Amino acid sequence: MAIKTKNVKDISKGSKISINIALAGNPNTGKSTVFNALTGLKQKIGNWPGVTVEKKEGKRRFNNFELSITDLPGTYSLSASSIDEQIARDFIVHDTPEVVVQIVDASNLERNLYLTTMLKELGARVVIALNMMDLLEKDGSSINVQKLSTEIGIPIVPMIANKKIGIDDLENAIESVYQEDQKPMKIRYSKEIEETLLKIQNILVTIPSIPTNFNLRWLAIQILQNNTEIPTLLERWSVKDTNIGELTSFGKEDYEAEIIDSKYDYISKITSKVWKKGETNVTRSDLIDQVVTHKWLGIPIFLLVMWGSFQFVFAVSVPFMELIDMFFGWLAGLLVDNIQIEWLGSLLGDGIVGGLGAVLIFVPPIFTMFFILSILEDSGYLARAAFVMDKLMVKFGLHGHSFIPMLLGFGCNVPAIMSTRSLKDKKDRMITILINPFMSCGARMPVFILFAGLFFGASAGTVIFALYILGIVVAILTAILLRKTFFKGKSAPFIMELPQYHTPKLKSATIAMWDKGKMYLKKAGTIILIGVMFVWFLAAMPFGGVEYGGPDTWLAAVGTFFEPIFRPLGFDWRIVVALIVGFIAKELVIGSLGTIVGGSGSEEGIKSAILADGGFYALNSLSLMVFTLLYVPCAAVVGVMKKETGSWRWTIFSIVYSTVIAWLFAFAVFQIGSLLGFGL
Amino acid sequence: MEMVRNTSKNIKTPLLSGSLVFLIAAIAEIILGIFKIYADSKELEEHWVNAIPFPPGIFPALSIFIIGLVWLAGYFVCIRGQDAKGYLLVGTVIALGFILLFILILLTDVFNAYALKLEDYEDWTVLASLRWIIFLSPIPIFFAIKYRGFTFPGRRREHIKAK
Ligand SMILES: Nc1nc2c(ncn2[C@@H]2O[C@H](COP(=O)(O)OP(=O)(O)OP(=O)(O)O)[C@@H](O)[C@H]2O)c(=O)[nH]1
Ligand SMILES: [Mg+2]
Numbered sequence: 001m002a003i004k005t006k007n008v009k010d011i012s013k014g015s016k017i018s019i020n021i022a023l024a025g026n027p028n029t030g031k032s033t034v035f036n037a038l039t040g041l042k043q044k045i046g047n048w049p050g051v052t053v054e055k056k057e058g059k060r061r062f063n064n065f066e067l068s069i070t071d072l073p074g075t076y077s078l079s080a081s082s083i084d085e086q087i088a089r090d091f092i093v094h095d096t097p098e099v100v101v102q103i104v105d106a107s108n109l110e111r112n113l114y115l116t117t118m119l120k121e122l123g124a125r126v127v128i129a130l131n132m133m134d135l136l137e138k139d140g141s142s143i144n145v146q147k148l149s150t151e152i153g154i155p156i157v158p159m160i161a162n163k164k165i166g167i168d169d170l171e172n173a174i175e176s177v178y179q180e181d182q183k184p185m186k187i188r189y190s191k192e193i194e195e196t197l198l199k200i201q202n203i204l205v206t207i208p209s210i211p212t213n214f215n216l217r218w219l220a221i222q223i224l225q226n227n228t229e230i231p232t233l234l235e236r237w238s239v240k241d242t243n244i245g246e247l248t249s250f251g252k253e254d255y256e257a258e259i260i261d262s263k264y265d266y267i268s269k270i271t272s273k274v275w276k277k278g279e280t281n282v283t284r285s286d287l288i289d290q291v292v293t294h295k296w297l298g299i300p301i302f303l304l305v306m307w308g309s310f311q312f313v314f315a316v317s318v319p320f321m322e323l324i325d326m327f328f329g330w331l332a333g334l335l336v337d338n339i340q341i342e343w344l345g346s347l348l349g350d351g352i353v354g355g356l357g358a359v360l361i362f363v364p365p366i367f368t369m370f371f372i373l374s375i376l377e378d379s380g381y382l383a384r385a386a387f388v389m390d391k392l393m394v395k396f397g398l399h400g401h402s403f404i405p406m407l408l409g410f411g412c413n414v415p416a417i418m419s420t421r422s423l424k425d426k427k428d429r430m431i432t433i434l435i436n437p438f439m440s441c442g443a444r445m446p447v448f449i450l451f452a453g454l455f456f457g458a459s460a461g462t463v464i465f466a467l468y469i470l471g472i473v474v475a476i477l478t479a480i481l482l483r484k485t486f487f488k489g490k491s492a493p494f495i496m497e498l499p500q501y502h503t504p505k506l507k508s509a510t511i512a513m514w515d516k517g518k519m520y521l522k523k524a525g526t527i528i529l530i531g532v533m534f535v536w537f538l539a540a541m542p543f544g545g546v547e548y549g550g551p552d553t554w555l556a557a558v559g560t561f562f563e564p565i566f567r568p569l570g571f572d573w574r575i576v577v578a579l580i581v582g583f584i585a586k587e588l589v590i591g592s593l594g595t596i597v598g599g600s601g602s603e604e605g606i607k608s609a610i611l612a613d614g615g616f617y618a619l620n621s622l623s624l625m626v627f628t629l630l631y632v633p634c635a636a637v638v639g640v641m642k643k644e645t646g647s648w649r650w651t652i653f654s655i656v657y658s659t660v661i662a663w664l665f666a667f668a669v670f671q672i673g674s675l676l677g678f679g680l
Numbered sequence: 681m682e683m684v685r686n687t688s689k690n691i692k693t694p695l696l697s698g699s700l701v702f703l704i705a706a707i708a709e710i711i712l713g714i715f716k717i718y719a720d721s722k723e724l725e726e727h728w729v730n731a732i733p734f735p736p737g738i739f740p741a742l743s744i745f746i747i748g749l750v751w752l753a754g755y756f757v758c759i760r761g762q763d764a765k766g767y768l769l770v771g772t773v774i775a776l777g778f779i780l781l782f783i784l785i786l787l788t789d790v791f792n793a794y795a796l797k798l799e800d801y802e803d804w805t806v807l808a809s810l811r812w813i814i815f816l817s818p819i820p821i822f823f824a825i826k827y828r829g830f831t832f833p834g835r836r837r838e839h840i841k842a843k
Contacts, residue, residue: 287766300746315785462739
């Protein structure tokens with residue numbers, strides 16, 4: 001280290017040298033955890049493979065260096081088969097970072113080292129962050145780090161990233177690797193392969209348009225392995241067609257198998273020398289998985305956990321909601337009564353406090369929900385729940401791998417739809433994107449909590465639970481429908497890697513809760529504020545004479561225009577307006593109802609205002625909840641859907657389809673309910 | 681090896697008795713719960729089911745039922761001579777989770793009724809929120825203490841390690 005420090009001092013003072021660093025590695029090894037520790041940013045962390053699906057850059061100062069660090073999606077190899085893997089591969093191959101930090105899961109050494117061989121083949125300067133040392137120790141296994149490092153010629157830093165152990169050593173290792181050249185790894189292929197590689201390389205050097213710094217041996221190996229993306233790459237460099245033809249004729253499938261085998265041989269020779277397995281054959285994770293992924297018990301346990309979660313959310317948040325409701329009711333009354341300029345009092349009292357208050361009283365349940373979700377994500381249970389449900393999907397002739405995106409949809413559908421990038425098959429991915437909006441996101445919960453709480457008393461938690469289940473069922477049915485019609489074909493085989501269980505950390509769950517909850521608050525202060533002001537304006541126009549929120553306002557004109565379509569669902573024009581505005585953001589359903597109904601200038605909160613209003617009762621509120629659950633996703637979801645499917649056709653399909661489905665279900669609920677005598 | 685055989689044998693009887701108690705309680709609560717729903721929907725306030733001080737509910741009963749099933753499945757795994765520690769652990773963790781949950785609900789009910797004085801809580805008494813599973817808590821608590829070695833992660837790992 002001393003020598004290195006001297007080197008650094010030679011560099012003229014003040015000017016920073018910037019180093020480009022990539023954080024690469026297999027999925028779920030802790031890349032984002034390391035990234036956050038290094039940069040102080042807050043990339044999402046979760047205990048399942050495929051959390052990160054986009055690259056993210058962050059900076060860190062270290063001695064005289066400015067480290068520019070990029071967190072990448074996880075990848076098993078450099079021949080990418082899904083979109084997230086492509087992102088990682090393209091960054092490593094084409095952006096040529098100066099140092100690649102590979103995060104290796106110490107408890108899964110052999111498979112992780114496979115990626116190392118590919119990184120080295122590419123000619124990257126690699127540092128290994130040997131993460132999850134705590135889990136290794138827990139299993140009773142051990143790795144001789146020193147020996148491993150000399151064998152493969154790569155500096156290795158043992159780490160426990162989630163406790164920030166090893167971060168300083170990692171920085172030092174990055175610095176020294178940056179200043180030295182690293183020897184290539186000694187993987188020998190058969191004579192035939194080596195000779196062919198040379199032949200290919202000899203052709204490659206004669207092609208001037210290939211970037212000079214590109215590793216030709218790597219390229220030759222890819223050509224030999226028949227990598228299907230190579231022709232496109234060569235075309236991009238405008239290599240002549242005749243050359244491309246000549247080069248690709250070298251590819252053979254036997255070569256690919258042999259190359260992979262040689263790499264694994266090399267790896268297992270080394271691991272046998274440095275890795276000592278603990279006596280454990282069966283780990284605690286295995287014992288628990290026997291139960292929670294059990295053929296018969298798996299799904300009941302999942303449903304039980306979900307039901308319990310809603311009970312928890314409800315129990316914890318009700319008292320807080322009551323307090324907030326009381327406060328806003330009092331505030332609205334105060335404003336309306338005491339501000340002399342009538343329209344201003346109404347804007348502040350009815351519009352902003354009424355509407356915004358209606359959204360803000362749901363801060364407690366939303367935060368609690370996010371808290372529970374991140375506990376489930378971090379413990380590793382979410383991956384099991386997804387596994388169990390995926391197995392069920394496979395039984396229906398559908399593909400697995402849908403349920404992690406679906407369960408993430410309980411938080412927000414936007415990141416959930418992005419997370420489908422880790423699906424390999426394109427059709428599977430389309431189906432998974434299209435069914436995602438039926439998973440009830442956090443923004444829909446206020447509608448459920450408010451109306452279930454008002455009209456279903458002690459069963460409120462159960463009603464909400466049933467709504468979420470309805471969402472899952474509709475999603476599965478839609479998937480079956482899509483698979484039978486537009487997306488025929490076989491789906492990719494179902495293999496899923498289950499992460500190890502971690503004891504969830506209260507602190508990180510609280511941070512995750514706050515981060516996601518903050519978005520809700522931010523939305524309340526921006527888009528929802530504007531939305532409720534807009535609704536207030538329409539509810540007060542035309543100026544002078546009309547009763548606020550009454551039948552002669554502009555708002556009523558819009559609502560009554562559409563009302564006939566919704567009358568069979570039991571909605572009056574005010575609900576119709578709220579649902580229309582809700583397209584912007586689903587929180588606005590409650591926000592606008594708050595503005596219209598709650599803003600009667602009384603000292604009551606929105607709850608009592610709705611109870612006192614004749615337009616709401618158990619049955620139509622149930623059909624309203626069903627409609628809100630299923631109808632058109634919000635604007636943000638439409639946007640991300642367009643981006644991820646790359647198709648307006650499917651995006652519009654989703655909008656129309658979900659709204660029709662919502663109408664049908666709400667219709668059924670209202671009409672059957674009325675027949676049974678539950679009507680007004 | 682020795683220790684493992686001991687553990688497996690040791691948990692066979694507890695698993696069976698625990699599961700039977702839970703299953704019987706669950707079935708009883710489900711049946712009474714159905715009566716209760718019937719009485720509520722017909723608004724029969726004088727119905728005998730309303731005389732039960734701790735109101736039965738179907739969903740809370742299902743949680744007891746599933747925990748019972750998990751332990752029962754564990755018992756059969758034991759009989760086949762396999763390791764059933766996972767079943768004991770998962771059942772116990774879920775049971776304790778729900779007991780804590782219902783105690784929490786009880787506390788918030790107390791708060792809603794006496795501190796906030798909410799209208800919905802006018803006729804409410806503490807008994808109304810005493811869920812059946814709370815009375816069953818000695819069983820999972822006993823399991824948790826007795827089999828702490830493998831019930832709670834991270835401590836006395838030799839139980840888990842052995843197979
Ligand atoms: N026990 C233990 N857990 C860790 C360690 N480092 C990270 N984790 C946990 O491992 C899980 C995965 O961490 P991430 O940082 O999301 O992993 P990633 O490599 O970015 O995953 P992808 O983005 O899905 O590829 C999280 O639950 C972390 O809290 C560690 O050193 N020890
Ligand atoms: Mg990540």
